[in-house]
Amino acid sequence: MRAGRPIRLPLSAISHPREGKPPPAGSAGVAPAPSPDSEPTPDAAGSTDRQARYDSVVLPQIAVMLRVATTITSQPADAEDLVQETLLRAWRGLDRFDGQHPRAWLLTILRHAEINRHRRRRPSLLDDPADATERHLAPVVPSAEQQVMDRAFDSVVEAALIDLPTQLRAVVILIDVDQLSYAEAAAALGVPEGTITSRLHRARKRIRSRISKAGLTPRRHP
Amino acid sequence: MNNLAMHRRMLGDSLVTSCLQTRRHLQRYLDGEADPALAERITRHLDACRACGLQAHIYQQIKTAVCRHATEPPAEALERLTAFAEALPRQRT
Known part of the structure; x- marks a missing residue:
């Protein structure tokens, strides 16, 4: 077996959420689609706490997120984009995170981001x-x-x-x-x-x- | 005499039952997902039962072979993403 040769997976390996039904509120990965209007506006103290929480919850998981993203996408650049989108969504959805199982929470966000990423692409560009x-x-x-x-x-x-x-x-x-x-x-x-x-x-x-x-x-x- | 009957004769009914349970939970055990009590029982059984021990060994070898696909993520990408994540709260609040 050749070392260093990652095996990629097509998107079909991932289960899609039901059509037209958003994930239930409070569940992992429920961050809404990115929108400037949905930005939280906490006060300064809350902002510092939130920032510290984000750093402690999210930063340690970046390497894992990148490995998983590389597994479920076909290109390293796609994987990096996907993780970046996940980081953004995690920041926006941080207030809804219950503090349990941060890696699973982030991987759920990553899965939703990957599904949305493919929805945005033109059908002709979708991978078979x-x-x-x-x-x-x-x-x-x-x-x-x-x-x-x-x-x-x-x-x-x-x-x-x-x-x-x-x-x-x-x-x-x-x-x-x-x-x-x-x-x-x-x-x-x-x-x-x-x-x-x-x-x-x-x-x-x-x-x-x-x-x-x-x-x-x-x-x-x- | 099939394998099950042979094991029953050689090892006794209690251990044969353990064979079935061991094989049912073997993947979870090898992946470190079995609870401590179950893992302890399986460990003892694998030490005593040659057939199950061999099967566990084969599956462990398979896991090891698959693990060789593992690669570290590109350091540059990790640095970029970490910088992005660290800057994100400061930009957004």
Whole structure:
């Protein structure tokens, strides 16, 4: 498996909120679309507190947000734009944040921002998920005879990962590559945590099956 | 004799039940999502049961292989975003 080669996901990996129904008030990621008119106008003391809260809640999560954004977008520049939009929305929605699970809150905002970002694009510019998969995930078919065992194992895992349905692959990448918890992955994809568990189970079972078929089942060292 | 029957004979009914439970919760365990009591039971079972131990080992190897995709975000992008975030409250209030 080639190190340093991020696997991208098309937008279809993300669950969209119901058409025409905004997220419920008070839930994570409910910041409204950016609008100068919606800016809060706190007094000076409140402003300082708010700023400190934003710094403590949001700044530590920027690296994680950028990794996840890179996973769910097709371009690094898109990922940076997406995180910037998320930072702005987080600032505007900070007063509605209940203080629990800041990463999941921010990833939910990021998901909504990504969905809106695609809605703003012209249809002709929308990525075809299948095309995106082909572009970013060229299959790797190694020759097991020509490689040492661990490299062959990695290659089969990568090929199996690439061949997974997008929804299953998304969960594996968010958990194993982006190192999210199940709750955070659920927030990033907009699905229940149980769905994360079941998709993860199915995905890894398929990968394991590919390894078995390739005769690469690793031995367990005592 | 199938694997389940063989395990039942070799390990006893209680451990066979544990095999089923272990495999049901194995992914959650490997991802550090199992509660401490469950994780402790699974750890003990994996030490005692060769079949489940091997399966856990394979899944752990898969996780390790997938992890090799991990890359650090570009430092320049992180710096730009951090600067943006730090400046945001000061601009907006």
